[in-house]
Amino acid sequence: MNELLRAPANAVSRRAVPYWTVRAALGWLAPLIGCSVWLVFGATREVSAVTLVVIAAVALAHLVVMPRWRYRVHRWETTPEVVYTQSGWFNQERRIAPLSRLQTVDTERGVIERIFGLANLTVTTASARGPVHVHGLDLATAQRLAAELAERTQATAGDAT
Numbered sequence: 001m002n003e004l005l006r007a008p009a010n011a012v013s014r015r016a017v018p019y020w021t022v023r024a025a026l027g028w029l030a031p032l033i034g035c036s037v038w039l040v041f042g043a044t045r046e047v048s049a050v051t052l053v054v055i056a057a058v059a060l061a062h063l064v065v066m067p068r069w070r071y072r073v074h075r076w077e078t079t080p081e082v083v084y085t086q087s088g089w090f091n092q093e094r095r096i097a098p099l100s101r102l103q104t105v106d107t108e109r110g111v112i113e114r115i116f117g118l119a120n121l122t123v124t125t126a127s128a129r130g131p132v133h134v135h136g137l138d139l140a141t142a143q144r145l146a147a148e149l150a151e152r153t154q155a156t157a158g159d160a161t
Contacts, residue, residue: 008077008084008094016074016136019116020067026112028059076121076134078149083123085132097132101125102153107142121145 035055039048070089077084083097104124113119119142121134137145 008075012074012136013138015116017067095132097125105146105149
């Protein structure tokens, strides 16, 4: 079990960095557009201009730092006994799910993930803590891993409860 105290061995796909950047940029569009509209139609241009500059600076810092930081943190690994993940960027989490507790293994791809050739893996366990997620895998790795985990789960003794 001491080997599981280390970070998982596998990084997610490098394509996760531009994907996370685009996804975050889309999230910043509404505040930036709203503030721009306020700047054009608002009564106090100085306040709205300063607000727009602050929002733009925070957005830029977020878009530069978050995806790269998240890439350095996000890791995954499987062993014959467990699925081991590490995720987050600001709040970080490590999860270890024994194969004997696995119930389902799913892959998921949103529109933007399909553009970048990425997929997410969700491993549902018999745990109150909820499913284990691996975000930012390349599609081939996610499909291989899902098939491998499903096969191992069937071969593992136990009723996943």
